Amino acid sequence: MAAGDVLRALVVTDRATSVVVLGDRSTAEETVRRLRADLDAQAGRAMPARLAAVVRAATRQDADRVGSMVLDPVLPLVGDRDLVVVPTGLLLTTPWHALPACASRPVTVAPSVGVWLAARRRLNASRPAAESAAVTVVAGPGIPRGEAEARAVASLHRGAVVLTGPEATPAAALAAMAGARLAHIAAHGQHQTENPLFSTLELAGGPLMGYDVQELRTAPRTVVLSCCDLGLTDVRHGDEALGMPTALLAAGTATVVASVSRVADEAATEIMVAYHRAVVAGRPPAAALAEAVRGNQPSSFVCFGAG
Numbered sequence: 184m185a186a187g188d189v190l191r192a193l194v195v196t197d198r199a200t201s202v203v204v205l206g207d208r209s210t211a212e213e214t215v216r217r218l219r220a221d222l223d224a225q226a227g228r229a230m231p232a233r234l235a236a237v238v239r240a241a242t243r244q245d246a247d248r249v250g251s252m253v254l255d256p257v258l259p260l261v262g263d264r265d266l267v268v269v270p271t272g273l274l275l276t277t278p279w280h281a282l283p284a285c286a287s288r289p290v291t292v293a294p295s296v297g298v299w300l301a302a303r304r305r306l307n308a309s310r311p312a313a314e315s316a317a318v319t320v321v322a323g324p325g326i327p328r329g330e331a332e333a334r335a336v337a338s339l340h341r342g343a344v345v346l347t348g349p350e351a352t353p354a355a356a357l358a359a360m361a362g363a364r365l366a367h368i369a370a371h372g373q374h375q376t377e378n379p380l381f382s383t384l385e386l387a388g389g390p391l392m393g394y395d396v397q398e399l400r401t402a403p404r405t406v407v408l409s410c411c412d413l414g415l416t417d418v419r420h421g422d423e424a425l426g427m428p429t430a431l432l433a434a435g436t437a438t439v440v441a442s443v444s445r446v447a448d449e450a451a452t453e454i455m456v457a458y459h460r461a462v463v464a465g466r467p468p469a470a471a472l473a474e475a476v477r478g479n480q481p482s483s484f485v486c487f488g489a490g
Contacts, residue, residue: 188208190207190271203256205253215274218245218248221238222483224238242281246282265290266288276416277443289472291486298429306405318366319403324348325385329370332409336459340459352386352388357391357396357399363403363404367407367459368409370385374412382430393430402436405440408427408441412444414443416429428487438486441487443483470490472484
């Protein structure tokens with residue numbers, strides 16, 4: 184939370200509730216922007232060795248700075264517990280698993296406590312018998328690893344519905360997602376700053392937009408977006424966050440896994456397959472993501488909603 188330009192954290196554990204002063208909000212937000220830019224620069228780009236070393240060093244430095252400002256002051260109160268973070272403003276786009284203290288810690292991010300509580304109830308609720316327990320896996324065009332990733336993910340879930348090539352249209356994807364237990368989409372993604380609900384997933388024959396997912400009759404319980412940037416949100420008056428994750432949460436999804444920066448194809452596939460293996464093994468979403476990104480640091484994938 185912020186009062187003027189001073190950040191404070193309300194820390195709630197099973198033992199106590201405390202307010203901790205974190206520091207300057209503008210400095211923290213600017214460092215988050217730099218950290219995301221560092222991750223963008225590394226995402227699948229071939230760079231000379233010396234330049235790559237400089238970018239990696241900058242990433243470590245900015246990750247350390249973000250951690251020291253927004254996380255280190257509360258760690259003595261939190262200990263080694265899992266984290267549920269309700270950030271203010273631009274901090275909602277923090278790549279938490281890039282921070283040293285969160286490298287292998289389950290972290291769940293929500294735009295508000297109310298959204299987190301509602302998502303948690305949905306995650307833990309029993310589905311009506313009429314709803315599908317299916318898993319839907321979609322691969323959009325123009326991604327070299329897309330179909331291979333889709334097949335690898337689908338192979339881990341018995342009876343998964345797979346849409347690739349010309350079959351992976353927005354209409355077909357929405358129909359398959361409705362009522363699904365889990366939906367995984369590997370596609371080119373674009374976050375639209377001017378109108379975040381026009382943020383898109385590029386599928387065969389056209390885009391799937393944030394507005395479209397809000398029309399789902401019954402949203403998937405979990406949605407995994409193996410795309411660049413679609414974890415980003417824009418914050419409007421009243422600290423209202425708008426973007427693809429918030430559109431899905433508003434539609435009734437309990438958990439959204441998405442990236443807050445660009446991501447290299449090879450790293451995305453490795454993390455996504457590891458995530459689904461952990462889910463199939465019974466891990467909750469946030470723990471599954473923490474397990475999947477271990478060894479793939481720094482990672483920009485974030486677990487939104489309930490984990």
